[in-house]
Amino acid sequence: MKLYDLILRNKNLVYVDALTDTSYGVNEFHQSITVDDRKAVVFLYTDNRIGSVEVFLNFLQSRFTVTLLSPQLDIQFKLELEQAYQPYYIYDPSRAVIDGFELYEASSRIQLFKNLSEPDYPVHEQIKLLLSTSGTTGSPKFVKLSDENLVQNAYSILEFLPILSTDVTPLNVPIIFVYGLSIFTSNCIAGGKMICTNRDILQQDFWADFDHYACTSIGGVPYVYEMLNRIGFFKKEYPSLRYMTQTGGILNHTLVQVLAEHGKRQQTQFFVMYGQTEAAGRMAYLPPDDLFTKNTSIGIPIKNGSFEIDADSSELIYLGPNIFGGYARKLEDLATFQQSERLQTGDIGRKDEDGYYYITGRIKRIVKLFGTRMNLDEVELILKNAMGGETFVCMGIEDKSILVLHLNEELAPEQVKRILKEKLNVHPSMVKVKFVESVPLTPNGKIDYGTAIQLID
Template sequence: MRLYDLIQQNKKLKFVDPDSGKTANVAEFHESIAIDDFHGLSLIYSNNKIESIEVFLNFLHSQFTISLLSVQLNLQFKENLEEIYEPYYIYDPSRKEIDGYEMDSVSETIGLFRKKAKPVYTIHKDVKLLLSTSGTTGTPKFVKLSDENLVKNAMSIMEFMPIKNDDVVPLNVPIIFVYGLSIFTTNCIKGGTIICTDKDILQKAFWEDFKTYKFSTINGVPYVYEMLHRIGFFRKTYESLRYITQGGGGLSRALIDAIVEYSEKQEIPFYAQYGQTEAAGRMAYLHPDDLSEKAPCIGKPIKGGEFEIDKKTRELIYYGENVFGGYARELEDLKVYDRTNKLYTGDIARKDENGYYYIIGRMKRFMKLFGTRINLDEIELILKNNLGGETFICVGIEDKYLSIMHLDERFTDNDIKKVLRHKLNIHASAVKIRYIENVPLTPNGKINYREIKELAKLSEMKV
């Protein structure tokens, strides 16, 4: 069964725009947009608002392949993508005209751009969704996902996630990212109310909506929970909250302890998950009962999935029906869908005696310091665990020195260098430390290491 068909079966499902109060159900969205009947390509620049969701669901129902992108992409990036992929339809609420396209007024609030000339290219029948692994640069590289990939992953997630048909779920993680998309799909199939919002979890307006609509769950990446911890989230009670989810990386021990204490006291389970865009969402999860003893491990594979660890490289390999059909870098790549069930994750992992998996670091997140290979993710975690669970960001600068940035001005450089010297025997001369007020983030709330690295290089040039 197609993903759209599963969503349409949920008769209790409704969508709410918290700004206008507008409410709609699946039946009202069904075929509300006239879409030409052929297999072409549509680019949807989503802002997570209810209009974007209506457009997305209509194209999900159609024959069209969908590319989900951020409405905040630079105009030049957008034009570059459109030149490469020649989409027949474009939804972009930030533009009033696009060269070579005419505007169809779908409703008072939705305008859809349609190409004046019908394209002649061919798209493989299994390529249903294109997701970018980079939400900031507008790279033409996409992950090719099939309807089957999306359905298999959604069904596996619903095996362990305690979704109820009266849940009220905010889309605070954008659906253009696979974590946000998996929240959307699973709750559309099994949940009750979707709050279509462009507000992130660190905005005051989000919490005003939380109080108004009584959210059943919140979702976020590690940095989001680090910030929530700092502002006292885990010291408060939220009567409507039933469970919390996390994706996008590991948590520090101090943060885990705070979450465990909160979770046990409030009886609110916390689901730590592990996934990648290439797996259509989730590959593993840690059961809330195991959080205290096993975290920061990623737990065990989802139903229908398996792991193995390469004996030479220690790379984690995943097997499952949710594995993608290859990458697209140009229009020609949409002709092919390489069916496989094997994914090289790029993560280095270990497995304990009880079958739980731990991510040690990314294969690319290493540097050499005085000839010794060091794991940047491990250094971040050591600093967090030894300095109160605060946020630390580490990048290697051309194997010359280790750059560390942090958000707590109470720490002296010596505090940080002392931990590195005692725990990792890293000499102080190889470390450069900087306090910053704000962390550059990608649109899905993860730390933007590319921007951090440029910031470190600029800082070095000014010295």
């Protein structure tokens, strides 16, 4: 069964516009806009508001190949991507005019842009979704995902997440990213209300909505939970909250302890998950009961998935039915869909005696300091654990030194240098420490290392 059919079958499903407090049943978005139905590409510059959700659902039920893109992309990036992939329709409320397109009233609520020419190019029938792994750079490289990829991913999540038909899920993670998309799809299939909102999880308005709608879950990357801890979230009570999910990195020991205590006190569950866009979302999860004893682990493979570790490089290899059908770097690449049996994750991994897997770093996050290999993800975790859960961002500078950014104005640079000398035998002269008021983030909440490195003096 196709993903959209599974969503439509959920008669409990309601979409709520958090801005107007208006609710829409799943049937109200069924063919609620009028479009041609053909195998071509559409570009949807979507956020998590109700209009974007309605447009996405309508194209999900069609033959079109849907491309989810950030509405915050630079206009020049947008134009270059549109030139390269010749979309038949474009959804972009931020623009009034697009050269080569006419404004098209798809419904009383939704306006699209329709290509004035007839795009003529082959698109493989299996390509349902195109997702970018870059987020903000406007890279023409997309991950090709099939409907079956998306269904397999959603089914695997439903095997371990305690999603109920009465759940109220806030869309606080952008659906243009595979983590947010997996939250959306799995809860659309089995959940209840979806709160469509663009409000940030660190803003007071989000938590006012959270209370108002009695939301039952939240999702975030480690940085989000670090910030929530800083503002005292885990000391407050949210009676409706049943579980939290996290992906995108390793939690520090202090935060794990806070989460474990919060879970006991508030009867909440915390699910650490591991995934990549190329796997349509999830590849592994850590059961909540193992959070304290296996707190740096990504856990065990999802149902129907498995891992191998390359004997030479220690790279983690994933095997499963949710693996993508290759990359699209140009229009001609849409003619093929070649699903691989193996996915090279780019992560360095290990397995313990109980069968739990651990990520010790990214292959690309390895630097050599005067010939000594240094894992920057590991350096960050060491500092976080040694400094009571403080936020640190570490980068290599031309393989000669390590730049450490932090958010604590009272923290002396000597403390950081001393820890790295004691733990890793890094000479203090090889460490640069800098206080910053905020850390640059990608739209999905992860550390934006490419921008962060520019903060060096």
